[in-house]
Amino acid sequence: MTRFKAGDRVAGAFFENWVDGPPAAEARPALGSPLDGTLVEFRLFNERDAVMIPGNLSFAEAATLPCAGVTAWHALMVISRVKPGDSVLCLGTGGVSMLALQFAKAAGARVFITSSSDDKLKRAQAAGADEMINYKKTPDWEKEVQRISGGRGVDHIVEVGGTGTLAKSFQSIGFRGNVCLIGVLTSGGDTSPHPLMLRGASLHGIFVGNRAMFEDMNRAIEVNRIQPIIDRTFPFDQAREAFEYHRSQSHFGKVVITV
Numbered sequence: 001m002t003r004f005k006a007g008d009r010v011a012g013a014f015f016e017n018w019v020d021g022p023p024a025a026e027a028r029p030a031l032g033s034p035l036d037g038t039l040v041e042f043r044l045f046n047e048r049d050a051v052m053i054p055g056n057l058s059f060a061e062a063a064t065l066p067c068a069g070v071t072a073w074h075a076l077m078v079i080s081r082v083k084p085g086d087s088v089l090c091l092g093t094g095g096v097s098m099l100a101l102q103f104a105k106a107a108g109a110r111v112f113i114t115s116s117s118d119d120k121l122k123r124a125q126a127a128g129a130d131e132m133i134n135y136k137k138t139p140d141w142e143k144e145v146q147r148i149s150g151g152r153g154v155d156h157i158v159e160v161g162g163t164g165t166l167a168k169s170f171q172s173i174g175f176r177g178n179v180c181l182i183g184v185l186t187s188g189g190d191t192s193p194h195p196l197m198l199r200g201a202s203l204h205g206i207f208v209g210n211r212a213m214f215e216d217m218n219r220a221i222e223v224n225r226i227q228p229i230i231d232r233t234f235p236f237d238q239a240r241e242a243f244e245y246h247r248s249q250s251h252f253g254k255v256v257i258t259v
C-alpha cells in the first residue's frame with residue numbers, strides 16, 4: 001500500500017478504476033451496480049479507488065460524499081465552473097441539491113431552491129439559499145425564477161427532476177447557461193430542446209465523477225469548512241427503516257446508515 005497508512009480515514013470512490021480524465025471506453029463498474037455496495041460492516045477497496053476524507057468531517061458526514069457530493073461538484077465546479085456572482089438553481093432539497101447549495105455558496109453564487117415544503121425552504125434559507133420557491137404552491141415556478149432574476153434566468157441548474165421538470169428548467173435557464181442533467185425523479189413531460197437553443201444554453205449529462213473530482217471536492221470542503229447536511233442517521237440494524245424513510249421524501253439533505 002502506498003497511498004495510505006494504517007489508521008487513515010478514507011472513503012471509496014463510486015466508480016472502480018476511474019481515476020482522472022475521461023473513463024476508459026468500457027462500462028464503468030459502480031458501487032452497488034454491478035459491484036457490491038457499502039451497506040456492509042467490512043468492505044475491501046483497491047487503494048487506487050479510495051480517497052482521504054476531509055479532516056473536518058465525521059464518518060457519517062463523509063458518507064454523503066462519494067455519490068451525491070461528487071455529482072454536485074462535477075455539475076457545478078467541473079462542468080459549469082461557477083463564478084462569484086453567478087446564479088444557481090437547485091431543484092428540491094434532497095442530498096444532491098443540498099450539497100450543490102453548499103458548494104455554490106462557497107463559490108460566491110446566488111442560489112435559488114425549489115421545494116414542495118415551506119419548512120424545508122426555511123431550512124434551505126438557514127443553510128444559505130437566497131431565493132426560495134415552493135413548487136407545489138407555485139407550479140409555474142419557471143416564471144417565478146424569471147421574475148426574481150429580472151427576466152435574465154439563472155446561469156446554472158442542478159437538474160435532479162428529469163424529464164418531468166426539464167421543460168421548466170429550459171424556461172428558467174439564462175443566456176449561455178448550463179443545465180446539468182442528473183436526476184430521474186420524474187418522468188413524462190416536454191423534452192423539446194428548442195427553448196435551450198433559443199437561449200444558446202447547454203445541456204450536460206452528469207454521471208457522478210472520477211477520483212480526481214472527489215479529491216478536489218474534499219479539499220474545498222476542508223478549506224471552506226463545509227459540513228454536509230444530514231437529516232437523520234439510522235443504526236445498521238434499522239437499514240430497512242432508513243430506506244423507507246428516504247423513500248417517503250420527508251428528508252432534507254441526506255439520510256445516513258451507520259455501521
Ligand SMILES: NC(=O)c1ccc[n+]([C@@H]2O[C@H](COP(=O)([O-])OP(=O)(O)OC[C@H]3O[C@@H](n4cnc5c(N)ncnc54)[C@H](OP(=O)(O)O)[C@@H]3O)[C@@H](O)[C@H]2O)c1
Binds near residue numbers: 095183206208249
Ligand atoms: N446522474 C448521477 O450521477 C446521479 C447521482 C446522484 C443522484 N442521482 C439522481 O438524482 C436524483 C436526486 O438524488 P438525491 O440523492 O438528491 O435524491 P433525494 O435525496 O431522494 O431527493 C429527493 C428530493 O427531490 C425533490 N423532488 C422530488 N420531485 C421533485 C420535483 N418534481 N421537482 C423538484 N424537486 C423534486 C424533493 O424535494 P422536496 O422534498 O424539497 O420537495 C425530494 O425530497 C435521483 O433521481 C437520483 O437517482 C443521479
